[in-house]
Structure formats: C-alpha cells, structure tokens
Amino acid sequence: MRGEYTYMKRMNLNGWKRLAFVLLVFPLVAEGTGAQERITLGECYEWAHANYPQIHRYGLIEQTEQYNLSNAAKGWLPQLSVNAKATYQSDVTKLPFDADKLSAIIPGIEIPTLSKDQYQVVAEVNQTIWDGGVIRSARRLTEAQATADREQLNSNLYALNDRVNQLYFGCLLQDELIRQNGLLQKELQLNIDRISAMMENGVANLSDRESMEVELLNARQKAIELKAARSAYGKMLAALIGRPDGGAFVLEVPSLPEAPSLSPVISRPELRALDAQSELLELQNKQLTAGLMPRIGVFFQGGYGRPGLNMLEDSFNPFYIAGVRLSWNMGKLYTLKNDRRKIATDRRAVEVERETFLFNTRLQLTQQNTEIRKMTELMKADDEIIRLRSSIKKAAEAKLANGVISVTDLIREINSEDLARQAAATHRIQQLQSIYNHNVTFGLTQK
Numbered sequence: 001m002r003g004e005y006t007y008m009k010r011m012n013l014n015g016w017k018r019l020a021f022v023l024l025v026f027p028l029v030a031e032g033t034g035a036q037e038r039i040t041l042g043e044c045y046e047w048a049h050a051n052y053p054q055i056h057r058y059g060l061i062e063q064t065e066q067y068n069l070s071n072a073a074k075g076w077l078p079q080l081s082v083n084a085k086a087t088y089q090s091d092v093t094k095l096p097f098d099a100d101k102l103s104a105i106i107p108g109i110e111i112p113t114l115s116k117d118q119y120q121v122v123a124e125v126n127q128t129i130w131d132g133g134v135i136r137s138a139r140r141l142t143e144a145q146a147t148a149d150r151e152q153l154n155s156n157l158y159a160l161n162d163r164v165n166q167l168y169f170g171c172l173l174q175d176e177l178i179r180q181n182g183l184l185q186k187e188l189q190l191n192i193d194r195i196s197a198m199m200e201n202g203v204a205n206l207s208d209r210e211s212m213e214v215e216l217l218n219a220r221q222k223a224i225e226l227k228a229a230r231s232a233y234g235k236m237l238a239a240l241i242g243r244p245d246g247g248a249f250v251l252e253v254p255s256l257p258e259a260p261s262l263s264p265v266i267s268r269p270e271l272r273a274l275d276a277q278s279e280l281l282e283l284q285n286k287q288l289t290a291g292l293m294p295r296i297g298v299f300f301q302g303g304y305g306r307p308g309l310n311m312l313e314d315s316f317n318p319f320y321i322a323g324v325r326l327s328w329n330m331g332k333l334y335t336l337k338n339d340r341r342k343i344a345t346d347r348r349a350v351e352v353e354r355e356t357f358l359f360n361t362r363l364q365l366t367q368q369n370t371e372i373r374k375m376t377e378l379m380k381a382d383d384e385i386i387r388l389r390s391s392i393k394k395a396a397e398a399k400l401a402n403g404v405i406s407v408t409d410l411i412r413e414i415n416s417e418d419l420a421r422q423a424a425a426t427h428r429i430q431q432l433q434s435i436y437n438h439n440v441t442f443g444l445t446q447k
Contacts, residue, residue, distance in 0.1 A: 037249040041168055041436065044241050045445060048160045051242030057153050065146035072142060075135040076128060084121045092116055093311055114314050120305030126325070132293020137286055144280045151273035158269045160240070161440045167237040169433035171251050174230035176425035181223045184418045188216040191397070191410065198401070208407040215411050254432060257439060266361055267443035274354045278347065285343050288336060294328035361441060368438040375431035382424035389417040 049055060092114035192212045198204035238245055301321040308317030396413040399405040439445060 038252055039243075039249050040252050041164070041254045042445075044164045044168055044237070045161055047241035047243065048164050049157050051240070052157060052160060054153065054156060058150065061146055061149045061153070065142060068142040068145075069139055072135055072138040075131070075138070079126045079128075080123065081126075082121070082123045086117070086119050088117045090116070114307060114311065118306055119316075120303060122301060122303035122305075124299060124301045126297050126299045128295065128297045130296045131290075132295060133290040134287075134293070134295075137283065137290040141280070141283045141287055144276070144283050148273065148276035148280050151269060151276040154269040155273045161445055162437070163240060164237075165433060165436055165440060167233055167240060168251060169429055169436075170233040171230060171237060172253060172432075173426060173429040174226055174233060175251070176429060177422060178223065178226045178230060180418065180421050180425055181219060181226055183421070184414070185216060185219045185223070187414055187418075188212060188219060191414070192216065194397070194401075195407065203401075203403060204407075211407050211411060215414070254436065256432070257435060257444075266358065268357075268361070269443070270357055271354065274350055274357070277350050281343050281347050281350070285340065288332075288339055288343075291329075291332055292336065294326055297325050297327075299323060299325050364441050365438065368434060368441060371434045372431065372438060375427055375434055379424070379427045379431060382420070382427055385420045386417070386424060389413070389420045393417045 094113065192209060195204050195209045195212055199206070199209065235245065238249075243249065299322065302319070304316065304318045306316045307313055308319040309321075310317070393410075393413045393416075396405060396410045400407065400410050
C-alpha cells in the first residue's frame with residue numbers, strides 16, 4: 001500500500017512539473033508559430049512558376065512578336081534604292097552610214113558620237129499596291145509563331161507542378177513523422193518514470209529502466225534524422241518557389257479535392273502547344289499560296305548621267321521614268337509540290353506526337369488511379385489497427401505493473417503502436433499526394 005502511495009505521489013509530482021513546463025513554454029511556442037507564414041499548395045504552384053528563370057522568356061517572346069509585326073507592316077512603305085555606275089565600253093552605238101561621206105555631200109553637217117566612258121546615278125522608289133497576301137500572311141504567321149512559343153513555354157513550366165508536389169508532400173510527411181516521433185518519446189518517458197517508481201518498490205530493476213532509456217535514445221536519434229530530412233525538403237521547396245529558408249513557413253495540409261461530376265477531359269498545356277503547332281503549319285501552307293501570286297506596284301525612277309535617256313546626246317543630263325510594274329515569280333512552282341508535302345509530313349508528325357502523349361498520359365493516369373485506390377483501402381483499416389494496438393499497449397503496461405510480462409514485451413508493443421501510427425500518417429499523406437498528382441496529370445491543378 002505504501003509502495004502504491006509512493007508511486008502515485010511521484011507520478012503526480014512529475015505531472016505537475018510537466019504542466020508547469022507546458023504553461024511556461026507554450027506562449028513562446030505559440031508566439032514562434034504565429035510568426036511563421038502559412039502557405040498553401042496552390043501558392044507554391046504560382047510562386048514556382050514565377051520564380052523559375054525560364055519565366056522571363058514570356059517577355060522575350062512578346063518583344064520578338066512586336067518586332068516581327070512591325071517589320072511586316074513596313075512592307076507597305078515605299079522602298080527606296082540608289083544605284084551608281086561608271087563604265088568603259090569597247091564600242092558605242094553609231095548611225096549606219098559613213099559620216100565622212102555624208103559631210104562631203106552635205107557640208108556643215110556633224111554626226112554626234114558617244115563617249116566610250118559612261119556614268120549614271122539612278123534613284124528608284126517602289127510602292128507596293130497588291131502583294132497577293134504575302135504581308136498579311138507574314139503577320140498571321142508571326143502571331144501564330146508567338147502563340148506556339150508561349151504554349152510550349154507553358155508546357156515546360158507545367159512540369160514544375162510535379163516537382164512542387166514531391167517537395168510539398170515530402171515536407172508534410174516528414175512533419176507527420178516528426179509529430180509521431182514526439183508522441184513516442186513522451187510515451188517512452190512516461191514508462192521510464194513508471195519503471196523508476198517500480199524500482200523504488202522493488203518490483204523492477206535498473207536493466208528494465210535502461211532498456212526503456214535505450215529506446216528513448218533511439219527515438220531521439222530518429223528525430224534527428226527526420227528533422228534533417230524535413231530541413232532538406234524545406235530548403236529545396238524554398239529554393240524552387242523563391243522564398244526564404246524552408247523553416248520560415250508552415251505548410252497547410254490541402255483538403256481532398258472534389259471529384260468532377262463528369263469524366264474530365266485531359267487538358268494539358270502540352271496539347272495546347274501541339275494545337276498551336278498545327279495552326280502554325282496551316283498558316284505556312286497558306287503562305288506558300290500567297291507567294292505564288294503576282295505583285296503589282298508603282299515606281300518612280302530618277303537619274304543623272306552621260307548619256308541620259310537620249311542615247312545620241314553625249315552630255316550629262318537628268319532623266320526620270322514613272323509607271324506601273326507587274327512582277328510574277330514563277331520559279332516557286334518548281335518546289336511547290338515538295339514544300340506542301342513537307343508541311344503535310346510535319347502535320348503528321350504533330351499528330352503522332354499528340355497520340356503518343358495521350359497514350360502515355362492515360363497509362364500514367366491508370367497507374368495513379370490504382371495507387372489512389374490502394375491508399376484508400378489501406379486507410380480503411382488504419383484507425384482500427386491503431387485502436388487495437390493502443391489497447392494491447394495499455395494491457396501490456398498493466399501486466400508490467402503486475403509483473404506478468406517483461407519490459408522487453410512492453411517495448412515491443414509500444415513500437416508496434418508507433419509503427420501503426422506512422423503507417424496511418426504515411427497513408428494519409430500518400431493518398432493526398434496521389435490525388436493531386438492525378439489532377440496535375442489531368443491538367444486540373446487546384447489553387
């Protein structure tokens with residue numbers, strides 16, 4: 001009876017010590033926790049995209065598009081060209097009769113002759129009136145190219161969501177395991193105190209307490225490993241999203257996303273990038289047609305030279321020519337058929353790439369659905385396993401107090417309960433991660 005009184009007294013004393021410690025420390029912990037920023041999975045998606053260096057390509061694509069559109073519009077501006085030449089020729093144009101004989105017949109007549117050295121400077125202005133749709137096609141092609149580049153960039157950045165999921169849920173899993181480890185240490189410490197009281201009553205020995213202390217030390221070592229893993233995950237996530245040290249924020253556990261009412265359609269940026277590529281090829285085909293059309297324009301040509309337009313006047317004179325010009329390049333007809341075949345081949349390549357992507361995505365979705373169902377089934381028994389393990393542990397504690405079992409048996413039951421709680425926590429986090437990975441694969445990222 002005296003031993004039971006001593007044991008209860010010691011337990012009450014230890015309990016009051018723990019209560020006082022909690023009352024003193026809890027405000028500090030609460031204050032430190034309150035200072036930490038709470039972030040969500042959706043925010044990590046956004047920050048990862050904004051922090052990734054490749055994000056700057058959006059601005060570069062926009063600038064390139066504007067430059068190309070501006071250059072295309074300048075095709076309607078007058079085009080100025082200047083040419084100059086100086087020549088010496090072995091012979092020049094002459095009248096078809098003998099100048100000496102003609103002078104003898106008609107005294108005083110002089111027949112002019114051209115100089116063999118000739119000079120000319122010509123400036124020409126061309127203004128396109130109709131180009132067969134080449135400029136319009138070039139503008140549309142520029143816009144389509146920019147759209148294709150942006151969609152491809154979206155596709156590249158979308159892959160960051162998988163990396164965010166791995167690091168985010170990795171942090172959450174380590175947080176859960178650290179919490180379970182803390183509960184295990186508290187449980188072991190209580191049993192150490194209980195065994196110490198039993199030693200005073202002569203119903204336990206030093207080796208029993210030391211066995212429990214060894215388990216406590218093992219749990220503390222495990223805590224060090226878990227905290228190191230959590231720190232590594234946190235630092236990698238912080239670097240990915242461009243935030244301060246990973247320990248400066250608390251991750252919120254995301255809720256289970258609502259299942260869509262209908263079978264969702266795969267809506268990935270990769271598919272939109274392929275659609276943009278197909279549209280680009282269609283515009284390239286139209287550009288081939290525009291390149292076959294004739295071009296109509298007006299021109300003005302002004303010059304100064306010797307001779308001028310009058311070939312028989314051997315002196316420097318200004319001159320000009322104005323008119324309408326029709327040009328039609330038939331040479332493109334030679335390669336038209338092969339050019340169209342090449343575009344058709346590129347179209348088929350895009351379709352093959354689309355089919356391959358959908359095939360691989362559906363395989364990945366099947367695997368993820370299997371993983372989700374497995375985790376859901378495992379979670380159904382977790383609570384019952386924990387309840388039974390807790391009951392077995394409590395019974396073992398009572399048996400130890402009565403001397404029915406050894407400390408080793410109690411340690412085994414404590415560890416079994418801890419493993420059951422760890423498994424349950426792991427299953428919860430893995431189920432969440434599987435669901436969010438499934439949504440990312442579908443293209444259904446939730447903020």
